[in-house]
Amino acid sequence: MSTSTETPAPRGRKGNFAAPLEAAKVPPRPSGSTLERGRPVTRADLSWRADWIRLATVRLIAQAGLGHYASTFSCAEIIATLYYHTLRLRPAEPGWPDRDRFLLGKGHVATGLWPVLADLGYYPEEWLKQFGTVGSPLNDHPNMRLAPGIDFSSGSLGHNLSVGVGMALSGRLFGRDYRTFVLTGDGELQEGQVWEAAMAASHYDLGNLVAIVDANGFSGSGPTSGAMNIEPLADRFTAFGWRASEVDGHDIAALLAAFDGLPDPSERQPVCLIARTRKGRGATLTESAPQSWHLGLMSAEQQAEVTAEITARMQ
Amino acid sequence: MTTPGMVDVFTDTEIETAVAANPAGYAIAALADSDPRILTLSADLSSPLAEFRDRHPGRYIELGIAETNSISVAAGLAACGHVPYIFSMSPFGVLKCAEQLRTDAAYNHLPLRLVGRLSGLAMGFFGTSHHAVEDVAVARAITGMTVVAPADARSVVALMRSTAGLPGPVYLRIPERPPAVYTADPVIAVGQWPRLRAGGDVTIIGHGMGVGLAVQAAAALAADGIEADVYDAAYLKPFDEAALAESAARTGRVVTVEDHSEVGGLASIVAETAGRRRLGAALRAVALPDADLEVGVPAALYEYYGLTVDGVAAAALELVKSVSTTSI
Numbered sequence: 001m002s003t004s005t006e007t008p009a010p011r012g013r014k015g016n017f018a019a020p021l022e023a024a025k026v027p028p029r030p031s032g033s034t035l036e037r038g039r040p041v042t043r044a045d046l047s048w049r050a051d052w053i054r055l056a057t058v059r060l061i062a063q064a065g066l067g068h069y070a071s072t073f074s075c076a077e078i079i080a081t082l083y084y085h086t087l088r089l090r091p092a093e094p095g096w097p098d099r100d101r102f103l104l105g106k107g108h109v110a111t112g113l114w115p116v117l118a119d120l121g122y123y124p125e126e127w128l129k130q131f132g133t134v135g136s137p138l139n140d141h142p143n144m145r146l147a148p149g150i151d152f153s154s155g156s157l158g159h160n161l162s163v164g165v166g167m168a169l170s171g172r173l174f175g176r177d178y179r180t181f182v183l184t185g186d187g188e189l190q191e192g193q194v195w196e197a198a199m200a201a202s203h204y205d206l207g208n209l210v211a212i213v214d215a216n217g218f219s220g221s222g223p224t225s226g227a228m229n230i231e232p233l234a235d236r237f238t239a240f241g242w243r244a245s246e247v248d249g250h251d252i253a254a255l256l257a258a259f260d261g262l263p264d265p266s267e268r269q270p271v272c273l274i275a276r277t278r279k280g281r282g283a284t285l286t287e288s289a290p291q292s293w294h295l296g297l298m299s300a301e302q303q304a305e306v307t308a309e310i311t312a313r314m315q
Numbered sequence: 316m317t318t319p320g321m322v323d324v325f326t327d328t329e330i331e332t333a334v335a336a337n338p339a340g341y342a343i344a345a346l347a348d349s350d351p352r353i354l355t356l357s358a359d360l361s362s363p364l365a366e367f368r369d370r371h372p373g374r375y376i377e378l379g380i381a382e383t384n385s386i387s388v389a390a391g392l393a394a395c396g397h398v399p400y401i402f403s404m405s406p407f408g409v410l411k412c413a414e415q416l417r418t419d420a421a422y423n424h425l426p427l428r429l430v431g432r433l434s435g436l437a438m439g440f441f442g443t444s445h446h447a448v449e450d451v452a453v454a455r456a457i458t459g460m461t462v463v464a465p466a467d468a469r470s471v472v473a474l475m476r477s478t479a480g481l482p483g484p485v486y487l488r489i490p491e492r493p494p495a496v497y498t499a500d501p502v503i504a505v506g507q508w509p510r511l512r513a514g515g516d517v518t519i520i521g522h523g524m525g526v527g528l529a530v531q532a533a534a535a536l537a538a539d540g541i542e543a544d545v546y547d548a549a550y551l552k553p554f555d556e557a558a559l560a561e562s563a564a565r566t567g568r569v570v571t572v573e574d575h576s577e578v579g580g581l582a583s584i585v586a587e588t589a590g591r592r593r594l595g596a597a598l599r600a601v602a603l604p605d606a607d608l609e610v611g612v613p614a615a616l617y618e619y620y621g622l623t624v625d626g627v628a629a630a631a632l633e634l635v636k637s638v639s640t641t642s643i
Contacts, residue, residue: 097395097396143422144394144423145422145423145424151394152390152391152394152419152423153418153419153422153423155418156414156418159387159415159418159419160387162383162384162386162387162388162390162391162415163387163388163390163391163394163419164391165384165387165388165391166387166388166389166390166391166392166393166394166395166399167391167392167394167395168391169376169388169391169392170391170392170395170396170397171395173354173373173374173397174395174396193381193383193384193387196378196381196383196384197384197387197388199379199381200378200379200381200384200388204376
């Protein structure tokens with residue numbers, strides 16, 4: 001029973017946690033094929049993989065009849081580096097509690113993630129053939145109930161940094177050392193809930209949380225900061241208590257350095273990587289008119305032109 | 316200092332007066348004793364969690380005046396194996412967070428529980444911003460959401476137990492100090508409406524504070540020779556369609572009682588069911604009108620809108636007199 005002399009729970013910077021929850025009960029990691037963090041890969045391989053993601057995106061959108069090209073192209077290097085180098089994963093066991101989490105805040109680029117998850121073995125390649133059909137587990141936005149490897153559903157912008165705060169808090173409560181990565185768009189940062197989450201992340205010292213902003217400069221209807229200024233991004237995250245830095249989101253070496261240089265998850269400051277990118281990056285057609293290719297369907301000729309341009313670079 | 320007729324959940328001394336004043340806070344502390352998955356989150360509503368904080372200090376997370384963030388954070392926790400209970404004020408926890416409840420909790424089938432304090436007109440004095448009279452309509456429209464509305468303190472505990480193991484999200488609409496309906500702890504199965512009185516002249520169904528009104532009105536009607544069939548609509552989703560259909564078909568008259576808008580709440584549940592199943596019953600809603608509501612302390616507002624024993628009894632009497640069951 002509480003009494004009139006009860007001392008209120010502390011509400012300062014240290015948060016309210018007394019101790020990790022039941023840390024002693026965390027089971028040892030079962031043996032299995034774990035993709036460890038920082039696994040060896042060459043820069044050329046990751047660049048190739050980013051273009052492979054772009055090609056698959058063109059193919060999947062053609063199959064579905066509509067999709068988000070330019071936003072997917074802008075984060076292809078980020079997704080490639082995370083999934084083929086940085087994240088600790090166990091594709092045969094998607095619910096493995098110690099996996100690093102990846103949340104696609106900008107859920108409209110799931111098309112770029114589907115071939116990656118198939119390639120890593122989360123589900124059969126055949127699933128990709130259902131993309132765009134009724135009943136497909138793979139949709140334009142990701143659904144965690146349907147697609148193995150999706151750590152949380154998304155589609156409504158502004159939610160997933162909050163969800164990531166919850167997952168990072170859980171890591172603290174259970175005494176697990178996984179990281180939670182959240183990839184947001186820059187337009188998504190106009191959502192107020194993002195800043196509620198940013199506040200909570202630093203309040204609870206969540207150094208196991210990493211926000212990556214795909215700062216491609218455009219939202220659905222035009223230049224992001226023309227609609228509503230979001231800059232200076234690094235200063236804003238810093239003011240919210242985060243360790244913020246900028247990185248060229250298409251420079252594989254820079255991305256590797258940024259991800260390899262992440263502080264240990266036991267550290268107490270959340271990390272924000274502002275990845276400066278170009279919307280539509282990787283093909284002249286999309287990069288020269290990123291707004292036109294936010295959502296659309298390339299003609300057969302355009303698909304051939306873009307595919308040829310990307311393929312030539314992959315030889 | 317508390318305005319007469321108001322409940323002040325910010326003052327610990329108020330909370331301490333009795334478990335009855337804060338049944339949800341004590342119930343969650345007890346449930347957490349045996350379920351290590353349970354966490355509590357507060358969107359600046361930590362006072363009802365004083366007992367929980369004492370007993371489970373590592374399992375309480377304050378998130379400040381940020382309801383939407385609280386729901387999504389809870390969803391992230393639930394996705395990692397926790398069962399988070401978010402304590403929030405009903406008007407903000409449901410209406411402001413409708414999309415987070417749908418997209419983050421319900422779509423993903425996550426066991427998140429929103430404990431809405433100060434529901435209905437409990438904060439009626441603070442202005443229409445603080446009225447929570449559309450919350451049932453919004454919550455029950457969300458696929459996969461369980462919606463419960465306890466009638467009294469014992470019912471709060473019963474429904475927290477009843478919903479504890481559900482795999483999906485739950486909205487618990489907590490009433491503030493309604494008169495006791497149950498003299499012993501009820502056991503309420505998922506989707507069940509406890510029958511509180513048997514009668515054949517008119518069916519009276521309430522939820523939350525409306526249940527006590529229904530019971531007392533039925534007693535008053537009995538003095539006039541009218542026997543009411545009384546139900547506690549403790550579960551608003553899923554609801555007890557079998558009980559409703561049986562009673563409505565038998566009495567031919569149904570009165571609903573709720574401190575909720577006449578749009579989308581219990582009145583709508585009954586009307587939808589009566590139409591779909593061709594029950595042929597005459598319906599009467601004692602509820603809040605779909606209009607700009609007045610502001611005042613709860614007791615005054617209940618009086619103003621007829622959410623009283625006399626109001627319910629009069630509605631039932633009028634229905635009995637105006638609708639001949641032989642004409643149905």
